Amino acid sequence: SVLCDAEVALIVFSTKGKLSEYSTDASMERILERYDRYSLAEKQIAGTDAEAHGSWTLQYAKLKARMEVLDKNLRHYRGEDLDSLNLKELQTFEHQLDVALKHVRSRKNNLMHESISELQRKDKAIQEQNNLLTKKIKEKEKELAELAQCEQPNQGLESVLPSQPFQSVDTGSSFQTAGNGGEVETSTSLNRTNSLLPHWMVSHL
Numbered sequence: 001s002v003l004c005d006a007e008v009a010l011i012v013f014s015t016k017g018k019l020s021e022y023s024t025d026a027s028m029e030r031i032l033e034r035y036d037r038y039s040l041a042e043k044q045i046a047g048t049d050a051e052a053h054g055s056w057t058l059q060y061a062k063l064k065a066r067m068e069v070l071d072k073n074l075r076h077y078r079g080e081d082l083d084s085l086n087l088k089e090l091q092t093f094e095h096q097l098d099v100a101l102k103h104v105r106s107r108k109n110n111l112m113h114e115s116i117s118e119l120q121r122k123d124k125a126i127q128e129q130n131n132l133l134t135k136k137i138k139e140k141e142k143e144l145a146e147l148a149q150c151e152q153p154n155q156g157l158e159s160v161l162p163s164q165p166f167q168s169v170d171t172g173s174s175f176q177t178a179g180n181g182g183e184v185e186t187s188t189s190l191n192r193t194n195s196l197l198p199h200w201m202v203s204h205l
Contacts, residue, residue: 007031 009031012020021028075081076093085093 007034009035 007024007030009023010021014020018198023031072081075098076085082090
């Protein structure tokens with residue numbers, strides 16, 4: 001059932017050279033043309049694969065040679081296998097090393113300058129912070145000093161006032177009747193009371 005719609009062409013040559021052919025509903029020429037097209041496409045694909053294989057082989061050989069050259073140069077940069085170099089090659093190699101050394105030094109100097117600039121920037125920021133803290137400390141000290149000055153007069157007033165209240169002064173006088181009927185005014189405990197009063201109050205009594 002798979003070959004029901006298949007196109008078949010058969011060519012037979014007898015031992016005497018007689019040609020016999022057979023084909024399905026399609027003509028023999030059409031089948032042969034179709035066969036030629038498919039055969040040519042297969043040959044082109046095969047040729048492309050062969051060319052690709054040859055290209056990969058050539059590329060591999062080039063890469064391998066390049067790796068060998070790089071490995072050799074690397075050994076020379078490490079100071080190895082220098083005996084195989086002649087004078088001109090040594091001079092060329094020395095020039096390459098000088099150029100490379102200049103690039104290395106230039107890069108190192110740039111990094112050092114960048115590092116110094118960064119340190120200077122950080123130092124400036126720290127100095128600004130220190131100045132700000134110093135200013136705040138001075139302002140705080142000034143506030144504390146002003147507060148202390150305001151408290152000192154109040155303490156002076158408290159020291160002037162007596163710690164104990166004044167005792168009441170008994171200024172009353174008693175009268176006694178004399179034998180002749182006259183009244184005599186006598187002071188009661190004046191000396192003892194005066195000893196308990198301040199001197200400025202005693203002078204006004």
